[in-house]
Amino acid sequence: MAAATCKTSPIPTNLNHPHRPKPPIPRFRAVRCASRPTSKTSSKTLAPGDLSPAFRSVTAFAPATIANLGPCFDFLGCAVDGVGDTVTVAVDPAVPAGTLSISSISGIAASAAKLSRDPLWNCAGIAGIAAMRALGVRSIGLSLHLEKGLPLGSGLGSSAASAAAAAVAVNGLFGGRLTPGELVLAGLESEKKVSGYHADNVAPSIMGGFVLIRSYDPLELLRLEFPAGQDLYFVLVSPEFEAPTKKMRAALPPEVKMKDHVHNSSQAAALVAAVVRGDVRVLGLAMSSDGIVEPRRAPLIPGMAGVKKAAIEAGAFGCTISGAGPTAVAVIDGEEKGKEIGDRMVEAFLREGGLKASATVARLDRVGARVISSNAD
Incomplete structure (x- = not known):
């Protein structure tokens, strides 16, 4: 079976650096991936023979994300700074060659207690294994520790952050050979198993900033450059309430009226234009104008309509549901x-x-998932 291939435009591939340089133009940068990896399909081997690790252990952090942003259901998301998941991956002689085990899970107690340590049923484990396969790792085994900084079912891309951190940690352990597109594909292996094949969380978590999914088959990602020097803040308000993605997706309408399609399309286009222009006011107005998904989901989150109204009256440029909820997100400068x-x-x-x-x-996280420490001993 043919291997997956990825073609990328000039995107900084050094995810280890905390402040990657950003070119002044273009405002759109594309990552194109020719096919999806499956359990039987891996990315091309990047070096002759098996790979030797560059480090004994690597720790990576991946930020939380806001998906949908109102009218951009399943095709646009962004990363937010300061909150996220952390994964440490280490070479472990006790783990069978070519495999990965999850040694421990810590962090937010409620989230850690609910997560499986079976790597085939854990977001970090699935993505870590996919990254190993993409790299062609066969002769050593790895152990993984996951520290949850995000609660489950919050609407902040909890599963995607775990997957992104794991993929970047494994990649960093072997010298950072995978491209951003290949890392997203590894993360999507996890997403499609636990929450559906959508990249609007895992892509921005890995790449940082705003990421638009132009196509899923083949996968093509456009990173939208919010202007440097412009202030953009997200107000994230998380209630003590769980909104399972499966339940929230079940609330979506089976059909969409033409006038609603036209309305949402215009708002999504306005939101993209606002991002690249750095216009927070228009970004907020467009984000608040979803006429398809939010009207179905908001009634399932107690008080959501009143929260949105309170945010706007307090001066927010816009407010909507983050991802599937229940977190409400407002934007301000x-x-x-x-x-x-x-x-x-x-x-x-x-x-x-x-x-x-x-x-x-x-703030907007412009960096995305990155290696935060490594150990060569």
């Missing part, structure tokens, strides 16, 4: 104003939905 908006949204969740909630104000 100042951190202090974001804190005020977050307080009003927390109050609204309690007042309108009877739910306790917490608020975080985060």
